Amino acid sequence: MTYDLLIGDRSYSSWSLRGWLLFAAFDLPVRVHMNEMYCSSFISTLEDWAPARTVPVARAQDGAQWSDTIAIAEGLAERHPEAGLWPDDPKARALARSLVAEMHCGFSALREACPMNLRVKWENFVPSDGVRADLSRLDRVWSAARGIAGDGPWLFGVYSAADAFFAPVAMRIAGYGLPVSDLVQTYVDAHLNHDLLQIWRAEGEARNRTLTNYDMGLPTSPFPMAKPH
Incomplete structure (x- = not known):
């Protein structure tokens, strides 16, 4: 079964990162769809994922949908107990x-x-x-x-x-x-x-989209993460 996952900007959306890792780190197949934050189309895109109000949102092929990261984690653990989302002990x-x-x-x-x-x-x-x-x-x-x-x-x-x-x-x-x-x-x-x-961050960098909402007004240096091998 391949899932669909709606996420926000990789460089900024912490909840989207959590949602994506719940698939990627456990080898669960997923198609990722982007919904850029602070964009006029953000709300209209979510209408196709109703009743979700924000990202991430995950959807299974049978129509089941989870619109919160805890719900995504428990839904995937229920459907894929062999994946090991939770410790065995x-x-x-x-x-x-x-x-x-x-x-x-x-x-x-x-x-x-x-x-x-x-x-x-x-x-x-x-x-x-x-x-x-x-x-x-x-x-x-x-x-x-x-x-x-x-x-x-x-x-x-x-x-x-x-x-x-x-x-x-x-x-x-x-x-x-x-x-x-x-x-x-x-x-x-x-x-x-x-x-x-590292892959997640590199994909965010590739979009080269800076959101001024996150500007702290402080000096900056490169983010301390290596590029993916």
Whole structure:
């Protein structure tokens, strides 16, 4: 079965990145459709994916549709249990689902102050107390995951849906040069070296579309990610 996935701009849409990784990282076939953000056609394009109101949206050939990344994750896990979206171990699986839920509704200070932008790295960014508190929370929950993980660079050893959900957070940490612990930085580096993320960013760069809505008014340097091999 090949799915259809509607996404926003790769360089900026953190939720689209999560949705795409839920297919790409688990070898699930998908046709990707672009809906450029802050464009007059954005709303009219979504009309073909009703009742969705934003991206990403995924649709199966049988007409089933999921319009939220948690819904996409659970829908795919239900249809493809062999794909391994969630850890096999029950304790790890429970924590993975808990972390995904917290990511979905939490870390508001970090997300508001540091919108994902894969085109540049912002220099001289000063994190607020709220952002620092979110970084401290990330250290705690990622440490908890690593505490029950097997070998491997990801939260639960083998890549899971939890890593897809936290990929844009890792990109924020890298893109704003945020102060983090060695454990957090090691996990961020795993994402920066992830071939799929490198492909995603390269495809965004190829469109060469800059959204001024994301301009922080700070000096910039190149985003710290290598080109895909």
